[in-house]
Amino acid sequence: MKWSSVLCAAVIAALLTALPGLAQDASLLLYEGADRGQKLLAAAQKEGSLTLYTSIAEKDLQPLIAPFEKKYGIKVRTWRAGSDKVLQRTLTETAGKRYEVDVIHISAPEMEALHLEKVLQPVNNPAFKDLLPGTVPAHREWVATLLTVFVQAYNTRQVKKEDLPKSFQDLLNPKWKGKLGIEMEDFDWFAATVTEMGEAKGLKLFRDIVAANGISVRKGHTLLTNMVGAGEVSLALTVYNYMPETARKRGVPIDWFVLEPAIARANGIGITRRSPHVNAALLFYDYMLSPEAQRILASLDYVPTNASVSSPLKKMKLKVIDPAVTLGQADKWSKAYDEIVLKGGK
Numbered sequence: 001m002k003w004s005s006v007l008c009a010a011v012i013a014a015l016l017t018a019l020p021g022l023a024q025d026a027s028l029l030l031y032e033g034a035d036r037g038q039k040l041l042a043a044a045q046k047e048g049s050l051t052l053y054t055s056i057a058e059k060d061l062q063p064l065i066a067p068f069e070k071k072y073g074i075k076v077r078t079w080r081a082g083s084d085k086v087l088q089r090t091l092t093e094t095a096g097k098r099y100e101v102d103v104i105h106i107s108a109p110e111m112e113a114l115h116l117e118k119v120l121q122p123v124n125n126p127a128f129k130d131l132l133p134g135t136v137p138a139h140r141e142w143v144a145t146l147l148t149v150f151v152q153a154y155n156t157r158q159v160k161k162e163d164l165p166k167s168f169q170d171l172l173n174p175k176w177k178g179k180l181g182i183e184m185e186d187f188d189w190f191a192a193t194v195t196e197m198g199e200a201k202g203l204k205l206f207r208d209i210v211a212a213n214g215i216s217v218r219k220g221h222t223l224l225t226n227m228v229g230a231g232e233v234s235l236a237l238t239v240y241n242y243m244p245e246t247a248r249k250r251g252v253p254i255d256w257f258v259l260e261p262a263i264a265r266a267n268g269i270g271i272t273r274r275s276p277h278v279n280a281a282l283l284f285y286d287y288m289l290s291p292e293a294q295r296i297l298a299s300l301d302y303v304p305t306n307a308s309v310s311s312p313l314k315k316m317k318l319k320v321i322d323p324a325v326t327l328g329q330a331d332k333w334s335k336a337y338d339e340i341v342l343k344g345g346k
Contacts, residue, residue, distance in 0.1 A: 142270035181233035242301035
C-alpha cells in the first residue's frame with residue numbers, strides 16, 4: 001500500500017471517529033434503493049431517540065410528535081424557541097463543538113443561514129417529487145414542511161364582502177383612506193409582492209397608496225389581527241392565514257381573503273452534520289413530509305407543502321418567498337419598506 005493510501009485511510013478513520021453518525025450512516029441520507037425504508041427503520045429504532053430544536057408552537061408539538069413516537073417507538077426530545085433563538089443556540093453549540101441536536105425545524109431564512117454556515121447536510125428523499133414548487137432548495141440541506149401564508153383580513157362590520165378590493169390597485173380608491181393596516185417587519189412580503197408586480201411599477205404603486213390613503217403600522221401579526229377584529233383597523237394587508245380564521249371561528253367579526261398571488265413564508269426541516277442520531281433524525285424528516293404528518297399540520301391550520309394533502313389556500317396562486325433572496329437582499333428591501341410604507345404610513 002502506498003503511503004498516500006495509508007494517509008488517506010487514516011484521515012477517513014479519524015473522520016469516522018470525529019463525526020459520530022455522519023460518516024458511517026450518511027449513506028442513508030442519500031440512499032434511494034428499494035429497501036431504503038426497511039434499512040432506515042431498523043437503524044433508527046436501534047438509535048431509539050432524537051433531539052429536535054424547533055419554533056413550532058408549543059400547543060402544536062404534541063399532536064405532531066406523539067403519533068411519530070407511538071408508531072416507531074422513538075423518543076423525540078424537544079427544545080422550543082423562536083427561530084432566531086434556535087439559530088443562535090445551534091450556531092453557539094456548533095462553535096463550541098457541542099453536537100447534541102439532530103434535527104432543526106424553523107423558518108426558512110434561518111434554515112438557509114444554517115446551510116450557509118455549513119451546519120446541515122444534504123438529503124435525498126422520495127417525497128420531494130410530491131412537494132409544491134419552491135419548497136426544495138437546490139442544495140437539499142433543508143426542505144419546507146409547511147407554509148405560513150399572508151392573507152388580507154377585514155372587519156366584517158365595517159367592510160362588506162362585495163366591496164373588497166380585487167387588486168392592490170384598488171387600494172388607491174379614497175374609500176380606503178385611514179382604514180388600512182400592515183405589520184412593521186414584513187419587508188419580505190413587500191419584496192415578493194413588489195417583484196411579482198414588476199419592481200418599478202410595484203414600488204410606485206405602494207408609494208401612491210400610502211400617499212393617497214395612508215397605511216397604519218403595527219408591530220406583531222397577532223396585534224394587527226386583534227385590531228381588525230376590534231374595528232381599529234378595517235383592512236389589514238399582512239396577517240397570517242390561520243389568525244383571522246381562528247378568530248372568526250370564535251365569533252369575532254373578522255374574515256380574510258387573498259389578493260393573489262398569496263405570498264407564503266416557509267418553515268423547513270434539516271439534519272445537522274454532526275447528528276448523533278442521524279437515522280432517527282432521517283426517519284423523523286421522512287415523517288414530517290409524509291401525508292400523515294402533513295394532514296396533521298393542515299388540521300392545525302398550517303398550509304402543508306405535500307401537494308397530495310388538501311388545503312383551501314393551495315387552490316390559489318401561491319408564491320413562496322425565496323429565503324436566499326431574503327438574506328441576500330435584506331438591506332435593499334428593508335430600506336425600501338421602511339422608506340415607502342413604514343415612514344409614510346406613520
